[in-house]
Amino acid sequence: MSWNRKLLMVDLTRKSYYSVDIPSDTLRAFIGGRGLAAKLLWDLNQPGVNPLSPENHLIFAVGPLTGYPVPSSGKMLIASKSPLTGGYGDGNIGTRAAVEMRKTGYDAIVVKGASDKPTVLFITCKSVEFHDAEDLWGKGTRETEKKLKERFGSDVSVLSIGPAGENKVLYATVISEHGRSGGRPGMGAVMGSKKLKAVVFKGCEMPEPSNKRELLKAATEAYNFLKSAPAYEFWVRQGTMGTIVWSQKNSALPTYNFREAVFDDYEGISGDIMEKMKVASGACPMCNMPCRNYVEYSINGTKDVAEPDYENVAMLGSNIGIGNLAEVSHLNNVIDDYGMDTISTGNVLGYVMELSEKKLIKDYTLEWGDFRKALEAVKMIALREGFGNLMADGVMRLSRYVGGEAQDFAMHVKGLEISAYDCHAAPGMALAYGTSSIGAHHKDAWFISLEINMGRDLYNEEKPRRLVLMQNIRGGLFESFVSCRLPWVELGLDIQNYVRFIRAATGVDFTWDELMTVAQRIYSLVRAFWVREFKAEGKSWGRYMDIPPARWFKEPLTKGPLSGAKVDFNGYNFMLDKYYELRGWNSEGIPKKETLEKLGLDYVASTLYG
Numbered sequence: 351m352s353w354n355r356k357l358l359m360v361d362l363t364r365k366s367y368y369s370v371d372i373p374s375d376t377l378r379a380f381i382g383g384r385g386l387a388a389k390l391l392w393d394l395n396q397p398g399v400n401p402l403s404p405e406n407h408l409i410f411a412v413g414p415l416t417g418y419p420v421p422s423s424g425k426m427l428i429a430s431k432s433p434l435t436g437g438y439g440d441g442n443i444g445t446r447a448a449v450e451m452r453k454t455g456y457d458a459i460v461v462k463g464a465s466d467k468p469t470v471l472f473i474t475c476k477s478v479e480f481h482d483a484e485d486l487w488g489k490g491t492r493e494t495e496k497k498l499k500e501r502f503g504s505d506v507s508v509l510s511i512g513p514a515g516e517n518k519v520l521y522a523t524v525i526s527e528h529g530r531s532g533g534r535p536g537m538g539a540v541m542g543s544k545k546l547k548a549v550v551f552k553g554c555e556m557p558e559p560s561n562k563r564e565l566l567k568a569a570t571e572a573y574n575f576l577k578s579a580p581a582y583e584f585w586v587r588q589g590t591m592g593t594i595v596w597s598q599k600n601s602a603l604p605t606y607n608f609r610e611a612v613f614d615d616y617e618g619i620s621g622d623i624m625e626k627m628k629v630a631s632g633a634c635p636m637c638n639m640p641c642r643n644y645v646e647y648s649i650n651g652t653k654d655v656a657e658p659d660y661e662n663v664a665m666l667g668s669n670i671g672i673g674n675l676a677e678v679s680h681l682n683n684v685i686d687d688y689g690m691d692t693i694s695t696g697n698v699l700g701y702v703m704e705l706s707e708k709k710l711i712k713d714y715t716l717e718w719g720d721f722r723k724a725l726e727a728v729k730m731i732a733l734r735e736g737f738g739n740l741m742a743d744g745v746m747r748l749s750r751y752v753g754g755e756a757q758d759f760a761m762h763v764k765g766l767e768i769s770a771y772d773c774h775a776a777p778g779m780a781l782a783y784g785t786s787s788i789g790a791h792h793k794d795a796w797f798i799s800l801e802i803n804m805g806r807d808l809y810n811e812e813k814p815r816r817l818v819l820m821q822n823i824r825g826g827l828f829e830s831f832v833s834c835r836l837p838w839v840e841l842g843l844d845i846q847n848y849v850r851f852i853r854a855a856t857g858v859d860f861t862w863d864e865l866m867t868v869a870q871r872i873y874s875l876v877r878a879f880w881v882r883e884f885k886a887e888g889k890s891w892g893r894y895m896d897i898p899p900a901r902w903f904k905e906p907l908t909k910g911p912l913s914g915a916k917v918d919f920n921g922y923n924f925m926l927d928k929y930y931e932l933r934g935w936n937s938e939g940i941p942k943k944e945t946l947e948k949l950g951l952d953y954v955a956s957t958l959y960g
């Protein structure tokens with residue numbers, strides 16, 4: 351069976367709820383996670399809805415692999431219309447809450463309305479309860495989770511927001527287990543706008559897989575493969591932090607607001623330094639390749655423990671000129687507690703540092719590498735104090751406020767700040783950012799590693815072809831199964847294992863081609879959602895939405911072995927055209943009518959084309 355086949359609909363305004371069955375053909379067509387979330391947002395949201403209004407829907411979704419004993423399946427998706435970008439937004443979070451949610455008997459939970467007072471939702475397999483959370487409003491995510499466990503029992507799992515979500519910082523996220531964060535494009539702000547401080551889960555039992563024997567057999571083989579993979583030992587030592595040195599060597603480490611791609615002090619924030627500070631490691635549920643590294647650090651004599659990952663460290667380290675992992679870890683920790691995205695925060699700080707250096711702002715200044723002032727700025731953002739109120743709206747809005755040349759080095763795509771790979775010398779990765787489903791995030795395609803092998807300075811048809819495949823696997827399948835992609839990405843677990851898992855779990859004889867069609871369907875639906883929302887709000891939509899910041903085209907690198915590199919604008923557009931062709935979208939990046947119909951999205955076609 352595998353799917354719970356149930357949707358929980360919660361109305362926070364009325365404090366009511368009911369459940370509905372999900373039709374089998376919907377599950378087959380969208381699988382779960384992102385697929386289901388995109389379908390629900392398309393169906394339930396009024397076009398043009400204000401993302402921070404009660405009418406916007408917030409979705410928590412698991413998939414048919416979530417929580418099964420298959421490699422790294424302890425993940426879930428949080429999705430909504432994004433207040434940061436105005437388009438489709440989601441995030442993937444690895445937490446026990448994913449497993450508990452699956453055990454409550456729902457595949458997705460849809461939250462609409464807004465409470466008049468801070469509220470906690472307590473969801474079990476038997477009931478849905480609305481609890482007062484007045485005492486938690488204003489508290490950090492760490493204390494919130496602790497207090498909720500005291501209140502509901504140590505066996506519950508918690509997703510919560512901090513002051514940033516409450517204050518509707520446009521890149522506020524949802525936090526779990528202190529150091530896990532999901533929903534970069536402001537999913538925490540959507541929760542805050544609904545006065546939903548936290549969701550607490552306590553499940554009963556997992557749904558039975560369709561073919562348990564086969565699922566366990568396939569999973570055991572995969573777990574064994576991972577343990578014996580050549581990269582395993584280094585992975586469990588450094589996890590994503592190994593990428594700092596990799597990015598430095600490959601001129602991809604964002605440095606000084608993506609002005610450069612190598613950082614003089616990279617050794618101070620490297621995986622090797624992290625290993626020296628490491629006091630423990632951990633894993634998301636069902637994972638046998640633990641990559642959560644807990645480091646102990648001391649700032650001004652006060653010790654604490656943080657959980658740094660590559661993106662956090664690059665964006666709060668090299669990108670803002672800090673080469674000290676203790677300082678970066680502290681920033682990371684504080685940002686987790688406020689509940690906002692480290693990538694966007696690092697971008698905003700780097701952007702304000704560059705604006706200050708160029709004397710383009712007078713209201714507030716920040717210098718490269720100034721840890722103390724960066725820490726103050728983080729607080730100002732989370733609490734929307736002074737200039738922090740503007741910084742809380744992200745780089746795109748800040749660049750419009752400053753205007754002129756400042757827009758050229760505003761590092762975002764579609765309003766979402768760029769994650770930690772510089773693309774001066776990686777046009778295919780720039781295309782991956784340009785076309786990602788939620789704005790500039792690497793989750794749909796960490797194309798740069800492949801591109802380095804293919805030839806970085808090439809502009810050809812092969813790159814968009816490989817990019818579409820990579821996005822379909824990562825953004826289509828892993829986000830819908832919902833399961834961590836890192837066994838496949840980092841340790842080379844053959845993707846065909848997942849075809850075996852999904853068949854055994856669901857009992858549906860999915861073929862590879864059918865799974866690719868599901869992924870194409872999800873991509874076109876998500877893109878159609880963006881277009882529908884932009885049109886409904888009277889905002890313009892065009893291929894310029896898929897073009898990364900001017901900096902990468904105009905200002906070459908001046909340091910490192912790839913000094914002089916920049917992206918060729920015509921070459922980029924050539925690959926973008928090929929990309930559109932492969933997706934069946936027109937030259938403005940809009941899915942064609944016949945593409946939508948071929949994918950079974952006739953209802954979407956009739957909205958876009960009348």
Ligand code: PTT
Pocket residue numbers: 425440441442443444445523529530531532533534535590657659660661662685686689690691692693793828829832833834835836
């Ligand atoms: C993800 C993004 C990432 S991706 C990182 S580090 W990375 C940043 N982490 C943050 C953090 O921490 N605190 C914080 N306040 N903000 C943060 N923002 C950033 O968020 C994450 C891991 C990692 S570590 C990666 S690559 C992989 N991502 C996966 C994905 O997206 N899908 C999937 N099926 N599997 C994945 N496996 C890996 O999971 P977002 P997590 Mg995160 C402290 O949420 O919104 O998708 O942005 O999920 O549980 O923290 O695991 O070098």
Ligand code: SF4
Pocket residue numbers: 422423424444632633634635637638639640641642834835836837
């Ligand atoms: Fe979590 Fe890392 Fe395991 Fe993925 S590989 S499930 S991010 S611990």
